[in-house]
Amino acid sequence: MAAAPPDNDVLWARGIVKSHHGTPALRGVSLGVREGEVLAVTGPRGSGKSTLLGCLSALLPVDEGEVWFNSAPVHTLGRAGRERLRRDRFGFVGSEPHLVPELTARENVALPLLLAGAGGKAAHTAADEWLERLDIGEIAKVRPDRLVQSQRQRIAVARALAPLPPVVFADDPTAPLHRETAEQVLRILTSAARSHQLTLVLATHDPELVRYADRAVALVDGRLTGPVTPVPRGIAAPGTAGAATVPAAGR
Numbered sequence: 001m002a003a004a005p006p007d008n009d010v011l012w013a014r015g016i017v018k019s020h021h022g023t024p025a026l027r028g029v030s031l032g033v034r035e036g037e038v039l040a041v042t043g044p045r046g047s048g049k050s051t052l053l054g055c056l057s058a059l060l061p062v063d064e065g066e067v068w069f070n071s072a073p074v075h076t077l078g079r080a081g082r083e084r085l086r087r088d089r090f091g092f093v094g095s096e097p098h099l100v101p102e103l104t105a106r107e108n109v110a111l112p113l114l115l116a117g118a119g120g121k122a123a124h125t126a127a128d129e130w131l132e133r134l135d136i137g138e139i140a141k142v143r144p145d146r147l148v149q150s151q152r153q154r155i156a157v158a159r160a161l162a163p164l165p166p167v168v169f170a171d172d173p174t175a176p177l178h179r180e181t182a183e184q185v186l187r188i189l190t191s192a193a194r195s196h197q198l199t200l201v202l203a204t205h206d207p208e209l210v211r212y213a214d215r216a217v218a219l220v221d222g223r224l225t226g227p228v229t230p231v232p233r234g235i236a237a238p239g240t241a242g243a244a245t246v247p248a249a250g251r
């Protein structure tokens, strides 16, 4: 009989195979993501990180294999079911912020809360709090085209976290940022996820950023290669005390 997903895995995947128009991107990936952990998925460009996040987050249907969220199957859902799951349960940060240009920073962050049914005052108050937490409270009334990339990316992080989704997927969220800003954004993203007990799945091609995660796995040519040891640097990232010995990736 097929194995059931472990209770403490918020996401669980077995044997995912996925191609894009005949190009294999994932060649049999099995992975569990524990509730409340920050999991880094690392690997070189083209190794399948975005595709894996897409399959885990119900953006992409798998060709073969299984994906489960909170012990419910995702791989059997149709397009509408996957869209509902993404809208109601998952948050996303990409490498480009994709903000609504006509809206201010505050309105961009409030938008998902309003769409989820929050009242205007509550949504805007929450948006202001998240912008403060991300150290950009002063630009709440400014539109994205007047802001620099790092400010826009912080707005995108605030927008993803504000509805407090159980799982946040971040696909190379620091790719367009300079090193120092990248580290700041990642520090804020991971510490906000930890303080609200959100699960964070973070794809990054930068092995140095793996030290912000509780656990890391590596993809090469669409296959998990096993645990990753974070590159040591002078400063320890918050909450990564045990990260030097990351547990095994696949199960």
Ligand SMILES: Nc1ncnc2c1ncn2[C@@H]1O[C@H](COP(=O)(O)OP(=O)(O)OP(=O)(O)O)[C@@H](O)[C@H]1O
Residues within 6 Å of the ligand: 020, 021, 023, 024, 025, 043, 044, 045, 046, 047, 048, 049, 050, 051, 052, 205
């Ligand atoms: N929409 C697509 N159409 C065709 N091939 C694709 C598509 N998306 C991804 N691929 C291919 O699938 C493979 C995995 O790509 P993917 O984007 O998942 O890797 P990645 O590790 O996220 O790369 P990057 O770090 O550059 O974003 C690559 O060979 C890529 O060229």
